[in-house]
Amino acid sequence: MIKISLHWKILIAMLLGLIWALASENINLVSFNILWLSPFGDIFMKLLKLIAVPLVLFSIIKGVSNLSSISELGKMGTKTILLYLTTTCFAVFIGLFLVNQIGPGKGFNIGEIKKNSKVSSIQEQVSTNSDESPLKFIVDMVPENIFLSLGDNKAMLQIIFFAIFFGSVLILIDKKKKVQIDILIDSLNEVFLKMVDIVIRYSPFFIFCLMAGTLSKLSSGSDGGIVEIILGLGLYTIVVLLGLSIMMLVIYPLIMKIFINNFSYKLFFKSIAPAQLLAFSTSSSAATLPVTMDCVNNNLRVPNKVTSFVLPIGATVNMDGTSLYQCVAVVFLAQILGFDLTLSNQLLIAMTAVLASIGSAAVPSAGLFMLVVVLGVTDIDPMYIAIILPVDRILDMCRTVINVTGDATVCSVVNSWTKKN
Numbered sequence: 476m477i478k479i480s481l482h483w484k485i486l487i488a489m490l491l492g493l494i495w496a497l498a499s500e501n502i503n504l505v506s507f508n509i510l511w512l513s514p515f516g517d518i519f520m521k522l523l524k525l526i527a528v529p530l531v532l533f534s535i536i537k538g539v540s541n542l543s544s545i546s547e548l549g550k551m552g553t554k555t556i557l558l559y560l561t562t563t564c565f566a567v568f569i570g571l572f573l574v575n576q577i578g579p580g581k582g583f584n585i586g587e588i589k590k591n592s593k594v595s596s597i598q599e600q601v602s603t604n605s606d607e608s609p610l611k612f613i614v615d616m617v618p619e620n621i622f623l624s625l626g627d628n629k630a631m632l633q634i635i636f637f638a639i640f641f642g643s644v645l646i647l648i649d650k651k652k653k654v655q656i657d658i659l660i661d662s663l664n665e666v667f668l669k670m671v672d673i674v675i676r677y678s679p680f681f682i683f684c685l686m687a688g689t690l691s692k693l694s695s696g697s698d699g700g701i702v703e704i705i706l707g708l709g710l711y712t713i714v715v716l717l718g719l720s721i722m723m724l725v726i727y728p729l730i731m732k733i734f735i736n737n738f739s740y741k742l743f744f745k746s747i748a749p750a751q752l753l754a755f756s757t758s759s760s761a762a763t764l765p766v767t768m769d770c771v772n773n774n775l776r777v778p779n780k781v782t783s784f785v786l787p788i789g790a791t792v793n794m795d796g797t798s799l800y801q802c803v804a805v806v807f808l809a810q811i812l813g814f815d816l817t818l819s820n821q822l823l824i825a826m827t828a829v830l831a832s833i834g835s836a837a838v839p840s841a842g843l844f845m846l847v848v849v850l851g852v853t854d855i856d857p858m859y860i861a862i863i864l865p866v867d868r869i870l871d872m873c874r875t876v877i878n879v880t881g882d883a884t885v886c887s888v889v890n891s892w893t894k895k896n
């Protein structure tokens with residue numbers, strides 16, 4: 476029997492899901508997809524999230540406690556954060572450059588705005604966000620009850636904080652007193668890694684259902700079909716996609732070429748393809764995290780001690796695709812509404828987008844909600860987000876691929892720096 480590798484199976488499942496979603500629009504089977512296929516997509520998302528939280532917890536504790544000293548932890552932490560910030564700065568710069576040069580919002584007909592229910596919930600977020608301290612995200616990072624945080628999918632940063640704290644304390648205590656904990660954490664980590672393996676094996680089936688279900692939901696909630704939605708906001712979509720492609724095909728490889736000896740373009744993309752495809756189908760870098768770790772660990776051969784520290788942090792704080800999209804979206808809306816954004820306005824937008832992407836949860840549509848925060852530095856009414864809503868889910872799928880690719884890039888570079896030291 477021919478052995479097809481996993482990323483091809485996932486790709487085929489995605490294509491079949493897309494073709495089936497398009498075909499079912501014509502043969503009136505959209506509700507079949509929503510009722511019978513999308514539940515399997517939901518089960519898949521739940522399984523991924525189920526594994527993600529304990530995996531992050533145990534792998535960070537293991538990764539940190541395996542470091543020989545607190546200063547090694549500090550060094551790796553600094554490199555990781557600096558690299559993550561650098562890639563995000565590239566992303567916002569590329570986004571702003573493209574949207575200013577191409578001007579997708581110039582000559583747009585504003586009469587076509589459709590308000591819908593999502594906008595009011597976005598506006599509710601604005602009113603609660605307006606008088607918060609800019610340092611709130613740091614305060615929120617510290618959990619007051621780790622058991623509550625473990626039960627809250629949006630509290631990933633709190634879990635990371637706890638895991639780093641716990642792992643660092645393990646470095647500090649007497650070796651004899653922590654042997655059992657080390658063994659226990661190691662074994663639990665293995666159990667969750669095995670769960671990832673099992674879920675990935677069946678992922679092509681789930682991904683087919685997820686694609687068909689999600690696309691059918693998208694088209695049933697709008698006046699036009701899937702293709703019309705994309706065509707309607709064509710140039711804006713193209714600018715975001717162009718920016719994301721530059722990040723993936725030029726910037727990341729360039730960074731790796733500079734810092735990694737014998738970097739192979741083909742090997743890198745082949746190795747992380749399953750994670751990228753999963754990011755595209757789930758729109759969540761948190762849900763994709765177990766697979767990203769698996770790919771970087773097993774295919775790119777980055778040791779566990781690096782992946783288990785760098786990737787969970789990246790999944791939560793590094794969102795290059797999201798910040799690029801936010802810059803393009805804000806300037807696009809300004810162009811449509813006839814706002815003149817000065818250079819300093821745009822720098823402020825860029826800075827806010829970098830911070831907003833750090834604060835965004837790694838779940839579907841998080842970037843859209845954070846867009847409200849970025850719009851807050853301009854005079855644009857968040858209600859106008861309605862204009863870009865129709866294509867948001869599709870762009871979310873694409874920006875999540877970039878978020879995950881950025882994490883894998885930084886992890887590979889941190890690994891090569893660690894080896895050299």
Ligand code: ASP
Nearest residue numbers: 759760797837838841842
């Ligand atoms: N869905 C993205 C992620 O999980 C976040 C976003 O841009 O909405 O990485």
